[in-house]
Amino acid sequence: MSAPEVPVRRQTRQRTAVLALLEELDGFRTAQDLHALLRERGDAVGLATVYRALQALVDDGLVDVLRSEDGEAAYRRCSPVHHHHLVCRSCGTTVEVADPPVERWAARVAAEHGFADVQHQLEVFGTCRACAQR
Amino acid sequence: MSAPEVPVRRQTRQRTAVLALLEELDGFRTAQDLHALLRERGDAVGLATVYRALQALVDDGLVDVLRSEDGEAAYRRCSPVHHHHLVCRSCGTTVEVADPPVERWAARVAAEHGFADVQHQLEVFGTCRACAQR
DNA sequence: CGCCTGTGTGAGAATGGTTCTCATGACCAC
DNA sequence: GTGGTCATGAGAACCATTCTCACACAGGCG
Ligand SMILES: [Mn+2]
Ligand SMILES: [Mn+2]
Ligand SMILES: [Zn+2]
Ligand SMILES: [Zn+2]
Numbered sequence: 001m002s003a004p005e006v007p008v009r010r011q012t013r014q015r016t017a018v019l020a021l022l023e024e025l026d027g028f029r030t031a032q033d034l035h036a037l038l039r040e041r042g043d044a045v046g047l048a049t050v051y052r053a054l055q056a057l058v059d060d061g062l063v064d065v066l067r068s069e070d071g072e073a074a075y076r077r078c079s080p081v082h083h084h085h086l087v088c089r090s091c092g093t094t095v096e097v098a099d100p101p102v103e104r105w106a107a108r109v110a111a112e113h114g115f116a117d118v119q120h121q122l123e124v125f126g127t128c129r130a131c132a133q134r
Numbered sequence: 135m136s137a138p139e140v141p142v143r144r145q146t147r148q149r150t151a152v153l154a155l156l157e158e159l160d161g162f163r164t165a166q167d168l169h170a171l172l173r174e175r176g177d178a179v180g181l182a183t184v185y186r187a188l189q190a191l192v193d194d195g196l197v198d199v200l201r202s203e204d205g206e207a208a209y210r211r212c213s214p215v216h217h218h219h220l221v222c223r224s225c226g227t228t229v230e231v232a233d234p235p236v237e238r239w240a241a242r243v244a245a246e247h248g249f250a251d252v253q254h255q256l257e258v259f260g261t262c263r264a265c266a267q268r
Numbered sequence: 269c270g271c272c273t274g275t276g277t278g279a280g281a282a283t284g285g286t287t288c289t290c291a292t293g294a295c296c297a298c
Numbered sequence: 299g300t301g302g303t304c305a306t307g308a309g310a311a312c313c314a315t316t317c318t319c320a321c322a323c324a325g326g327c328g
């Protein structure tokens with residue numbers, strides 16, 4: 001075993017801007033979206049830097065990443081405790097949901113088949129009330 | 135409403151080869167993998183055709199598609215009834231699992247938040263017994 | 269059987285999200 | 299303040315997937 005990786009994160013204007021933008025948005029946004037939004041409001045950040053900032057935030061557990069159907073990654077500021085998402089297909093609005101039963105179920109099913117180091121991935125998609133009325 | 139789309143699927147050597155290969159494999163494979171395997175064993179198929187055949191199989195519900203962490207799509211011959219997967223991160227071996235409780239849970243949580251047209255996506259990842267011993 | 273025609277095929281180009289390169293900029297511990 | 303790392307950004311590179319389009323062929327019909 002080597003010493004635990006402790007990547008020193010410097011606080012820069014760019015990383016602050018990316019996180020601040022995510023804070024005021026709800027719903028998942030792509031890196032390209034965030035890059036365009038930052039450019040519009042004046043405090044521009046390089047596209048590569050947006051990707052690097054998002055990756056750091058994901059590593060630190062501050063942001064969740066979701067793969068859309070066409071393979072594009074979408075990011076969202078998230079609470080640090082394990083949870084899942086109820087996402088509107090139309091407007092992207094997201095609700096965080098906890099699910100104790102599934103946690104137990106996943107562990108049990110995996111154990112029955114001899115699997116170890118179990119993780120799971122659960123997302124629920126639908127149309128929110130606002131979008132359904134439109 | 136127009137007439138329901140009934141795409142006529144012609145039976146070709148290429149489509150037969152792709153499906154046959156998926157039949158004898160267990161675990162998810164990428165389109166690139168399948169293309170390379172077909173090339174190795176002699177009955178080559180164009181890469182674009184592999185993608186088209188896989189898409190048709192997905193549309194017909196004969197194959198499930200999964201997005202790996204790096205965004206690459208992986209395909210597997212699957213039973214036609216709704217189910218989820220227990221996948222080995224190391225060797226790709228897959229077990230199909232049913233999960234009635236989660237079906238109900240997803241529907242209930244979505245309804246509580248006013249969401250309609252609900253779908254869900256659930257995958258469990260782990261290390262299978264064989265890979266754990268290695 | 270052969271024809272005909274709308275599909276399917278494949279080599280290569282194009283697409284587009286993401287990552288890499290590398291010269292330059294700027295945190296921040298000391 | 300200074301220095302040594304780490305971060306940044308413009309552009310190139312990467313690479314899975316899709317598109318293009320000329321050509322092949324599955325398969326219904328006569
Ligand atoms: Mn969970
Ligand atoms: Mn289910
Ligand atoms: Zn909505
Ligand atoms: Zn395994």
